Amino acid sequence: MTDALLEVSDLAVHFNAKAGARGGSGVVKAVDGLDFSIGHGETVGVVGESGCGKSTTGLAIQGLVKATSGSIMLDGVDLTKLKSRQVRAARRRTQMVFQDPTSSLNMRMTVGQIVAEPLLVHETLPKAQHRERVAELLGLVGMPESALDRYPHEFSGGQRQRIGIARALAVEPDLIICDEPTAALDVSIRAQVLNLFRELQRKRDLSYLFISHDLSAVHHISDRILVMYLGRPMELASRDTVYNDPQHPYTVALMSAVPIPDPDVERNRKHVLLQGDVPSPLNPPSGCVFRTRCPLAQDVCATEKPEFRDVGTNGEKHMVACHFAQPGMADLVAAKAAQ
Amino acid sequence: MSTTPPLTTGAEPATQTPLGVKPIFEVDDLQVEFRTSAGVAKAVNHVGFSVAPGECLAIVGESGSGKTATLLAALRLLPTPPSRTTGGRVLVDGVDLFSLSRKELRDVLGRDISMVFQDSLSAFNPILTIGRQISEGVRRHRGLSKKAARALSIEMLERVGVPDPQQRVDQYPHQLSGGMRQRAMIAMALAGEPKVLIADEPTTALDVTVQAQILELVRSFQDLSIVWVSHDLGVVAGLADRVAVMYAGSIIEQGPVRDIFHDARHPYTRALLGSVPRLRDPERGDLVSIPGLPPSLVDLPPGCPFYARCGVREDRCLSRMPELVDVAPRHQAACFVAADEARTA
Ligand SMILES: Nc1ncnc2c1ncn2[C@@H]1O[C@H](COP(=O)(O)OP(=O)(O)OP(=O)(O)O)[C@@H](O)[C@H]1O
Ligand SMILES: Nc1ncnc2c1ncn2[C@@H]1O[C@H](COP(=O)(O)OP(=O)(O)O)[C@@H](O)[C@H]1O
Ligand code: SF4
Ligand code: SF4
Ligand SMILES: [Mg+2]
Ligand SMILES: [Mg+2]
Numbered sequence: 300m301t302d303a304l305l306e307v308s309d310l311a312v313h314f315n316a317k318a319g320a321r322g323g324s325g326v327v328k329a330v331d332g333l334d335f336s337i338g339h340g341e342t343v344g345v346v347g348e349s350g351c352g353k354s355t356t357g358l359a360i361q362g363l364v365k366a367t368s369g370s371i372m373l374d375g376v377d378l379t380k381l382k383s384r385q386v387r388a389a390r391r392r393t394q395m396v397f398q399d400p401t402s403s404l405n406m407r408m409t410v411g412q413i414v415a416e417p418l419l420v421h422e423t424l425p426k427a428q429h430r431e432r433v434a435e436l437l438g439l440v441g442m443p444e445s446a447l448d449r450y451p452h453e454f455s456g457g458q459r460q461r462i463g464i465a466r467a468l469a470v471e472p473d474l475i476i477c478d479e480p481t482a483a484l485d486v487s488i489r490a491q492v493l494n495l496f497r498e499l500q501r502k503r504d505l506s507y508l509f510i511s512h513d514l515s516a517v518h519h520i521s522d523r524i525l526v527m528y529l530g531r532p533m534e535l536a537s538r539d540t541v542y543n544d545p546q547h548p549y550t551v552a553l554m555s556a557v558p559i560p561d562p563d564v565e566r567n568r569k570h571v572l573l574q575g576d577v578p579s580p581l582n583p584p585s586g587c588v589f590r591t592r593c594p595l596a597q598d599v600c601a602t603e604k605p606e607f608r609d610v611g612t613n614g615e616k617h618m619v620a621c622h623f624a625q626p627g628m629a630d631l632v633a634a635k636a637a638q
Numbered sequence: 639m640s641t642t643p644p645l646t647t648g649a650e651p652a653t654q655t656p657l658g659v660k661p662i663f664e665v666d667d668l669q670v671e672f673r674t675s676a677g678v679a680k681a682v683n684h685v686g687f688s689v690a691p692g693e694c695l696a697i698v699g700e701s702g703s704g705k706t707a708t709l710l711a712a713l714r715l716l717p718t719p720p721s722r723t724t725g726g727r728v729l730v731d732g733v734d735l736f737s738l739s740r741k742e743l744r745d746v747l748g749r750d751i752s753m754v755f756q757d758s759l760s761a762f763n764p765i766l767t768i769g770r771q772i773s774e775g776v777r778r779h780r781g782l783s784k785k786a787a788r789a790l791s792i793e794m795l796e797r798v799g800v801p802d803p804q805q806r807v808d809q810y811p812h813q814l815s816g817g818m819r820q821r822a823m824i825a826m827a828l829a830g831e832p833k834v835l836i837a838d839e840p841t842t843a844l845d846v847t848v849q850a851q852i853l854e855l856v857r858s859f860q861d862l863s864i865v866w867v868s869h870d871l872g873v874v875a876g877l878a879d880r881v882a883v884m885y886a887g888s889i890i891e892q893g894p895v896r897d898i899f900h901d902a903r904h905p906y907t908r909a910l911l912g913s914v915p916r917l918r919d920p921e922r923g924d925l926v927s928i929p930g931l932p933p934s935l936v937d938l939p940p941g942c943p944f945y946a947r948c949g950v951r952e953d954r955c956l957s958r959m960p961e962l963v964d965v966a967p968r969h970q971a972a973c974f975v976a977a978d979e980a981r982t983a
Contacts, residue, residue, distance in 0.1 A: 348845040348847060348848075349816075349845050455931055457931075485700035485701055485869065486700065486869060486871070486910060486913050486914055487700065487909065487910060487913045487927060487928040488700075488927075489913070490913035490914075490915075490925035490926060490927040490928075491927040491928075493915065493925055494924045494925055494927055497924070512845065512846070514846065515872075515914065515915045515916060516915050518915065519915030519916075519922050519925070520915075520922075552847060553846065553847065555850070556846040556847045556849065556850035557846050557872065558846075558849075558850075558853070558870065558872030558873050558875065558876050559872055559875065559876075559916065560871035560872045560874075560875050560899065560911070560914050560916060561875055561899060561916075562875040562876070562878075562895045562896050562899050563896070563900075564875075565872065565875040565876040566875075566876060570850050570854065572850055572851055572854060573847045573850075573851075575801060576815045576817055576818065576848070
């Protein structure tokens, strides 16, 4: 993609881990060999089980954890190689929205101060205009101007999430990294926030990296979806392709596990059940990291790491990391799992 | 605990089970309050439901709607203060839990009825092995020897799909992954062969892949009577025979699972169903979002608790709380407009 806003290439984020309850010590490859891009006005969803590296990816893009290797290009500028005085200007262009609005907002600041904070840090606007700008931002996310002088604890979870979004919008970023932005919200409130994200995108041509456990929400909001497992990319394609024609066995299992809110459908469909848990990231399997739970694993999967390659036809880029990627993977996995 | 005689609510909906089968678990007109700094919160208001043998009843509702308070109060597990159960009756296989002594209650809990929670770490004692904790219950309730209890613990762990049960039985709760610990908690709950399992969001904290494993496991216990609390409508669709929807401390609709999903009558249930994004939706319009928030339980409005957010409200909805009335066979809703529609249909 030539007009990409963000281009992540061969990104690795490794942590040194101390020996823990699960045993072993050494290097956790929280993210390894990650390639993807986000276009202008595009939403890319990131899904995968707990610990697969979703948050680490977001934090690396925002510069809150250091990339071990690889590049993160934002409009042609490599964020991993910035000189310190360039950092602030570049950082303004990406902003984060977190899961728990209560812990990410300073409860002793008024809503007005919270939303204005990035304006102070980035000095994009004379201070005299901050109040007016904050009122405008609150209006944009559907909050009354009267919220300005109140404190976060006076608001509900959904309203606090709106405050967090208003703050992220303050410096007019191009990309918003949303890490589980709706996880703490009830269904009806979650719908309000998801609708708000899409409305803001239409108005502002924003791009989103939308990280979530909630596959239904990701599917609803994303243009393309990245599936991760143990820090590695497994599959990346349009939302419809990931759902209707996944070519990675892990994607098949993940989609199959999402319960569908319709008793006629949910009771009559076959679930592909994965065995056991995700292996320890301190000691990932050789070859394909998914092989210990993959119903299709062969000998080659233990010895050779599958390349993240394009299997797309008719112009759509469809990236998959599986030796046996093929159309009709869902049926193949279901047949194998039923044996 | 006070022993106010139960009020009658509506057309005896609480005790309806399929074809007049005697229910194994019955909650009737339960009322629970919490003393809070803001005043008395009416967390559970005249809640009634029943579960037939082998049936799974799901209770759905948003956070704070009173799901957990209902279940904990029914099993007398809520601390007093701050809570107070001001009325109601709870029957487990005909035995009135509110009339039992503490000791008698302890015998019933774990033997006839047991509970699993969202947070399995707090359900276990951190300083005792998994095996010891499963054994203790079955030794008390089923009078097994130490050796037999240990063998049963291993068998139960195996049954719920914990890998290497021989080793796991001697491990401590924190040494198990979240999914494994949740299985072990289910093993512990089922080891005493209870007649009723009460499950409060037991898969909410898990990855969908692990949740799918647990749901499959629960479905495999076909004779078990289950009350399953969840806010995930997908989980409910796959598991429940009947569904009760809670809002602001009241059940506002209940009925067979297909009726609730395909023929919901209460405006809140309808909005709730419209607010979930669905994996199957090919195109994506805006989701239905319910404006506003649930009312404060400290000063509930006199009429319908959904009034402030309801799209079809009328003046009469403010007059009094609508009762649960039949809107279809075995299907009740607490809404004036839904009741009229059912009468004229
Ligand atoms: N600061 C750190 N030091 C050591 N290890 C870390 C650190 N941050 C993350 N990790 C490890 O890196 C891996 C990826 O973690 P990450 O938080 O990115 O996962 P995630 O996909 O966001 O999971 P979740 O769905 O639970 O939020 C995990 O194994 C985690 O334990
Ligand atoms: N220990 C407590 N003290 C005071 N209020 C409580 C307590 N537990 C629950 N509540 C209140 O009771 C209501 C119902 O809570 P709960 O049953 O936990 O809801 P749910 O399980 O449906 O999310 C809420 O308003 C909650 O704040
Ligand atoms: S490479 Fe092998 S183990 Fe990995 S997903 Fe493909 S078939 Fe399964
Ligand atoms: S009783 Fe009235 S306010 Fe309540 S749900 Fe029905 S129509 Fe709406
Ligand atoms: Mg995370
Ligand atoms: Mg609860």
